[in-house]
Amino acid sequence: MTEAAPVPAPIPPIVGTVTVAVAIEKAFDVFTGSIDAWWPHQFHLGKADVEEVVLEPVTGGRWYERGVDGTECDWGRVLRWEPPHRVVISWQINGSWQFDPDPEHASEIDVRFTANGPAETTVDIEHHSFERLVGGGTINDAIRGGGGWTFLLDGYAKTVAAES
Numbered sequence: 001m002t003e004a005a006p007v008p009a010p011i012p013p014i015v016g017t018v019t020v021a022v023a024i025e026k027a028f029d030v031f032t033g034s035i036d037a038w039w040p041h042q043f044h045l046g047k048a049d050v051e052e053v054v055l056e057p058v059t060g061g062r063w064y065e066r067g068v069d070g071t072e073c074d075w076g077r078v079l080r081w082e083p084p085h086r087v088v089i090s091w092q093i094n095g096s097w098q099f100d101p102d103p104e105h106a107s108e109i110d111v112r113f114t115a116n117g118p119a120e121t122t123v124d125i126e127h128h129s130f131e132r133l134v135g136g137g138t139i140n141d142a143i144r145g146g147g148g149w150t151f152l153l154d155g156y157a158k159t160v161a162a163e164s
Contacts, residue, residue, distance in 0.1 A: 008131040008132075008136075009131065010131055011130035011131045011136055011137055011140050012140075013126050013127055013128035013129075013130075014126075014127040014128075014140065014143055014144060014148045014149055015124070015125060015126050015127070015149065016124075016125045016148060016149030016150045016152070016153045017122060017123065017124050017125070017153070018122070018123050018153040018154070018156065018157050019116065019120060019121065019122045019123075020120070020121055020123065020156075020157055020160040020161075021119060021120055021160075021161075021164070022119060022120075022121060022160055022164055023115070023118060023119055023121065024084045024085070024113050024114070024115040024121045025083075025084045026121075026160070026163075026164070027084070027113050027121035027123060027160065028083050028084035028085075028087070028113050029083075029084075030156070030159055030160045030163055031087070031111065031113075031123065031156060032055050032057060032083075032087055033055075033057065034159055034163065035053050035054070035055045036052050036053045036054065037159045037163075038152070038155040038156040038158070038159040039053040039152070039155070040152070040155060041053070043146075044065050044067075044073070045065065045073040045075070045093065045097060045098070045099065046065055046067040046071055046072075046073040047067070047071075048067030048068050048069040048071055049067065049068045050065050050066070050067060050068070051066050051067060051068045052065070052066045053065050053066075054066060055078065055087075055089065056078060057078075057081065057083075058078060058081055059078055059079065059080060059081045060077060060078060061077065061078040061081070062074060062076075062077060062078075063075045063076045063077060063078065063089050063090075073099060074092065074099045074101075075091065075092065075093060075099065076089050076090035076091050076092045076093075076106060076109075077089065077090045077092070077103070077106075079108065084113055085112065085113055085114075086110070086111065086112050086113065087111050088108055088109065088110045088111070089108070089109045089111075090103060090106035090107070090108055090109075091106060091107040091108065091109055091127065091133070091139075092105065092106045093133075093139065094133055094134040094135050094136075094139070095133065095134055095135010095136065095137070095138035095139055096134075096135060100133070100134060104132065105132055105133055105134055106129070106132060106133070107127060107128060107129045107130045107132055107133050107136065107139070108127070108128055108129050109125060109126075109127045110125070110126045110127075110128070111123065111124070111125050112124045112125075123153065123156070125149045125153065127143070127149060
């Protein structure tokens with residue numbers, strides 16, 4: 001008789017919220033279409049410095065970095081593309097800071113955009129399912145230790161303000 005593999009203990013999600021003074025469509029467009037402008041380029045996988053961070057605007061699209069040397073390193077995939085209300089992307093980076101091509105090993109970043117009026121939008125992020133990642137506790141600790149999504153959303157909000 002074969003025993004089932006143990007189910008990993010849940011790892012708490014990392015959340016973040018920011019409110020920006022733009023319409024929901026603009027908030028979504030800056031988050032997804034200008035990710036290169038607000039994502040800190042020091043956070044990368046490749047050996048080369050980052051030239052560009054790309055989030056392809058379609059379900060099934062890639063989320064990746066392109067190095068100054070032209071190499072590309074995948075980070076995940078777009079799981080849901082619902083402009084201007086929601087985007088869900090996978091995080092397929094394991095505890096050794098390497099891309100894991102197995103989607104069963106991915107955590108998820110669920111980003112929701114809520115209009116508070118014609119010129120104000122709240123962006124809520126929940127990065128969850130770290131227990132699926134190989135070394136997910138390490139990744140969770142590293143993201144939290146680096147300021148988590150609160151740190152990243154601060155850069156996003158500054159980019160929104162600069163582009164408005």
